[in-house]
Amino acid sequence: xxxxxxxxxxxxxxxxxxxxxxxxxxxxxxxxxxxxxxxxxxxxxxxxxxxxxxxxxxxxxxxxxxxxxxxxxxxxxxxxxxxxxxxxxxxxxxxxxxxxxxxxxxxxxxxxxxxxxxxxxxxxxxxxxxxxxxxxxxxxxxxxxxxxxxxxxxxxxxxxxxxxxxxxxxxxxxxxxxxxxxxxxxxxxxxxxxxxxxxxxxxxxxxxxxxxxxxxxxxxxxxxxxxxxxxxxxxxxxxxxxxxxxxxxxxxxxxxxxxxxxxxxxxxxxxxxxxxxxxxxxxxxxxxxxxxxxxxxxxxxxxxxxxxxxxxxxxxxxxxxxxxxxxxxxxxxxxxxxxxxxxxxxxxxxxxxxxxxxxxxxxxxxx
Ligand SMILES: Cc1cc2nc3c(=O)[nH]c(=O)nc-3n(C[C@H](O)[C@H](O)[C@H](O)COP(=O)(O)OP(=O)(O)OC[C@H]3O[C@@H](n4cnc5c(N)ncnc54)[C@H](O)[C@@H]3O)c2cc1C
Numbered sequence: 001x002x003x004x005x006x007x008x009x010x011x012x013x014x015x016x017x018x019x020x021x022x023x024x025x026x027x028x029x030x031x032x033x034x035x036x037x038x039x040x041x042x043x044x045x046x047x048x049x050x051x052x053x054x055x056x057x058x059x060x061x062x063x064x065x066x067x068x069x070x071x072x073x074x075x076x077x078x079x080x081x082x083x084x085x086x087x088x089x090x091x092x093x094x095x096x097x098x099x100x101x102x103x104x105x106x107x108x109x110x111x112x113x114x115x116x117x118x119x120x121x122x123x124x125x126x127x128x129x130x131x132x133x134x135x136x137x138x139x140x141x142x143x144x145x146x147x148x149x150x151x152x153x154x155x156x157x158x159x160x161x162x163x164x165x166x167x168x169x170x171x172x173x174x175x176x177x178x179x180x181x182x183x184x185x186x187x188x189x190x191x192x193x194x195x196x197x198x199x200x201x202x203x204x205x206x207x208x209x210x211x212x213x214x215x216x217x218x219x220x221x222x223x224x225x226x227x228x229x230x231x232x233x234x235x236x237x238x239x240x241x242x243x244x245x246x247x248x249x250x251x252x253x254x255x256x257x258x259x260x261x262x263x264x265x266x267x268x269x270x271x272x273x274x275x276x277x278x279x280x281x282x283x284x285x286x287x288x289x290x291x292x293x294x295x296x297x298x299x300x301x302x303x304x305x306x307x308x309x310x311x312x313x314x315x316x317x318x319x320x321x322x323x324x325x326x327x328x329x330x331x332x333x334x335x336x337x338x339x340x341x342x343x344x345x346x347x348x349x350x351x352x353x354x355x356x357x358x359x360x361x362x363x364x365x366x367x
Contacts, residue, residue: 012200036151
């Protein structure tokens with residue numbers, strides 16, 4: 001079978017790696033920029049199953065955490081995967097009740113989640129300061145990845161296994177013959193024929209799918225007030241400032257690949273659109289740094305950069321995975337960093353004719 005994968009973010013890269021490893025197929029990856037250059041490379045990239053609300057989705061995510069562990073083990077001890085644990089706390093009474101309930105429910109599901117005291121916080125994160133009366137939780141099995149680096153590593157391995165990697169070329173349309181999608185047309189006019197075309201173009205997927213009259217219910221990032229666009233800051237070197245992920249009220253932080261920190265705060269994204277001005281980006285960067293200095297009082301780092309990012313956000317929040325037309329399979333999701341390698345494993349099974357029941361609730365055609 002000849003398979004064309006459009007997009008080399010975490011989803012397309014993990015798929016290409018899986019499919020090429022089997023060497024029974026001819027695999028071609030088309031990426032308009034470079035592997036990991038899209039949302040995956042700008043993501044906060046927390047690998048977790050921290051929400052117990054939907055048990056089936058929680059199971060999918062815990063399976064995905066195991067798949068990450070196996071994938072990373074296959075590369076030795078890669079710098080792009082760190083199962084460094086996540087620490088968080090609540091200060092208001094409502095937030096404390098919610099956190100205590102979450103830890104209890106996650107524990108009932110067999111997920112590693114514990115309430116800890118401030119002494120244990122000091123052992124885990126010696127430079128971090130939390131209020132004395134905070135309720136603190138720790139999730140030792142959670143971690144983070146560096147999305148750009150992992151996409152590059154997976155695409156490199158797919159290439160070594162025989163996949164053809166076409167970078168710097170955009171798929172401008174899906175080719176069709178009757179109802180069947182027969183491949184893609186590139187922006188240099190070339191046609192790539194395929195028995196199966198996989199759309200893993202992240203937030204750009206609706207535009208590509210529309211060329212074959214296929215729709216995908218993603219939140220439109222250009223709508224005023226859309227939750228898809230956001231800003232993420234990185235700091236200059238801050239070695240030892242934090243060891244794992246830290247989610248304090250008003251700030252999410254984790255180590256960055258070059259020794260700095262990655263910083264994000266949902267409330268600061270309220271006025272952000274895809275064209276966020278340099279002035280707004282500077283303001284948000286300065287505020288994130290101020291919050292980081294409150295979290296780690298000895299932090300001496302400055303802002304290294306602020307990145308605009310756009311989440312591929314399905315309207316109902318759940319993955320959109322499956323055949324859309326004969327010859328056309330779509331794989332688009334939020335939480336794609338957590339889910340990507342595991343979805344690749346399940347999708348590969350489906351392509352071989354073994355339907356994955358775990359994916360049944362997430363078909364793109366659901367109402
Ligand atoms: C700020 C932020 C924080 C996040 N935090 C988390 C988190 O903590 N945990 C988590 O699990 N997820 C998180 N996510 C979501 C996660 O990052 C995404 O779900 C995931 O990166 C999507 O991967 P992807 O491969 O689908 O898309 P992308 O990484 O965008 O890859 C798609 C690729 O397709 C290419 N492409 C697009 N159109 C075409 C075309 N026509 N032809 C050729 N190439 C094309 C693009 O160049 C791109 O490289 C976060 C996202 C953001 C923005």
